[in-house]
Amino acid sequence: MRPRHGIFAVLPICLIALCACRGEPAAEPVPPSEPASAGAQGTPAEVTAETLSSQLDATLAVVAAEPTLKYPRATWVVELTLANHSSLPVWFLIPEPPEFSPALERGAWAIEAVRLGGQPTATLVRISATHGLAAFHLAPGARLTVRDLSLESWHPEPVPAIELWAVSEILLDGRPLIGDWLGDVDPTLSGPIEVQGAAEESLYEWVDPNLASHPLAYAPLVRWTLDTGLDEENWPWRPQE
Numbered sequence: 001m002r003p004r005h006g007i008f009a010v011l012p013i014c015l016i017a018l019c020a021c022r023g024e025p026a027a028e029p030v031p032p033s034e035p036a037s038a039g040a041q042g043t044p045a046e047v048t049a050e051t052l053s054s055q056l057d058a059t060l061a062v063v064a065a066e067p068t069l070k071y072p073r074a075t076w077v078v079e080l081t082l083a084n085h086s087s088l089p090v091w092f093l094i095p096e097p098p099e100f101s102p103a104l105e106r107g108a109w110a111i112e113a114v115r116l117g118g119q120p121t122a123t124l125v126r127i128s129a130t131h132g133l134a135a136f137h138l139a140p141g142a143r144l145t146v147r148d149l150s151l152e153s154w155h156p157e158p159v160p161a162i163e164l165w166a167v168s169e170i171l172l173d174g175r176p177l178i179g180d181w182l183g184d185v186d187p188t189l190s191g192p193i194e195v196q197g198a199a200e201e202s203l204y205e206w207v208d209p210n211l212a213s214h215p216l217a218y219a220p221l222v223r224w225t226l227d228t229g230l231d232e233e234n235w236p237w238r239p240q241e
Contacts, residue, residue, distance in 0.1 A: 051086075052090075052166065052221050052222050053222045055084070055085040056083065056084055056085065056090060056166050056221075057081070058082050058092065058164050058224050060079070060162060060226045060228070061078060061229070062076050062077070062078050062230060063078065063148075064077040065230070073153065074155070075150050075151070075152055076150070076151045076228075077149070078149050079146070079147050079148075079149070080145070080197075081143070081144070081145045081146075082136060082138060082144045083138075083142070083143040084138040084139065084140060084143075085140075085141070086140060087140050088140060089137060089138065089139050090137075090167070090221070091136070091168070091169070091170055092136045092137075092138065092164065093133050093134075093166075093218070094135070094136075094151070094162075094164055095132070095133060095134075095164075096131065096134050097153045098153055098162045098228075099153060099154070099159045100131045102133060102164075102218075102223075104130055104131060105127070105131065105132075105216055106129070106130060106213075106215070107129060107213030107214060107215055107216050108128060108172055108214055109128055109129070109207065109208045109213050110128035110206065110207040110208065111127055111172070111181050111205070111206045112125070112128075112202060112204070113125050113182050113183075113204045114126065114201060115201040115202075116146065116149075116196065116197055116199060117196040117198070117200075117201075120191075120193055120195075121195060122146070123136075123185065123203065124146075124197075124200075125177065125187050127170075129213075129216055135170065135177075135187075136187070136189060137178070137189065138189050139188050139189060142189050142191060142192075143193070144189055145193070145194045145195070147195070148197045148198040149198075158230035158231050159230055160227065160228055161225050161226060163223060163224070163226075164226060165218075165221075165224075166221050166222040167219055168219050169218060170217075171217045171218065172214050173215060174215070174217075182204055182206075183206075185203050185204045
């Protein structure tokens with residue numbers, strides 16, 4: 001799997017906290033022409049992207065940004081809230097590094113399910129792909145708040161927005177993650193849940209023995225462009241010239 005933030009030493013004296021503006025999620029229905037080879041499996045015919053855009057919510061706030069010893073790299077600490085008010089389960093995809101779109105992820109070579117701390121706990125699925133994805137699977141009516149979730153960025157400049165997707169299914173080699181790639185782990189989250197993203201425990205991991213990429217596909221239903229609040233004035237780290 002990709003090295004997580006705990007492996008890289010952080011410069012604690014350079015930690016600069018900032019409060020990101022939490023913009024209203026501008027949910028956009030994704031037209032059928034958007035790239036995706038996975039069909040909306042299990043999606044009732046009467047449920048459309050236009051309908052779901054008013055039934056799914058996502059907000060993100062960057063609460064801190066930490067420079068690391070790996071240039072040009074930074075770790076964001078974010079608070080993330082996701083809500084599924086629809087009648088079907090939905091995957092929420094967060095890109096990692098956050099400056100890239102989920103549309104770029106076409107193949108994956110590793111999958112890991114991790115338990116995030118809190119009562120009750122929540123399961124996060126990390127997908128190692130061209131870049132990477134953090135994924136949460138929410139049942140109908142579920143609401144999830146994750147505090148102190150770390151996202152690793154490769155961008156040396158402020159990233160003003162992050163693109164999140166909601167998808168009906170994630171397929172690897174044409175097979176769904178749940179039941180085929182996560183062992184006995186069911187990551188589906190139900191009810192209101194609040195967890196700490198800083199506490200992670202690995203539950204299951206699959207890695208291709210040759211680190212070969214397997215076709216990854218998902219059908220986008222709704223996407224958001226969320227304001228990070230990062231700009232030239234409050235960006236906490238500049239690479240040394």
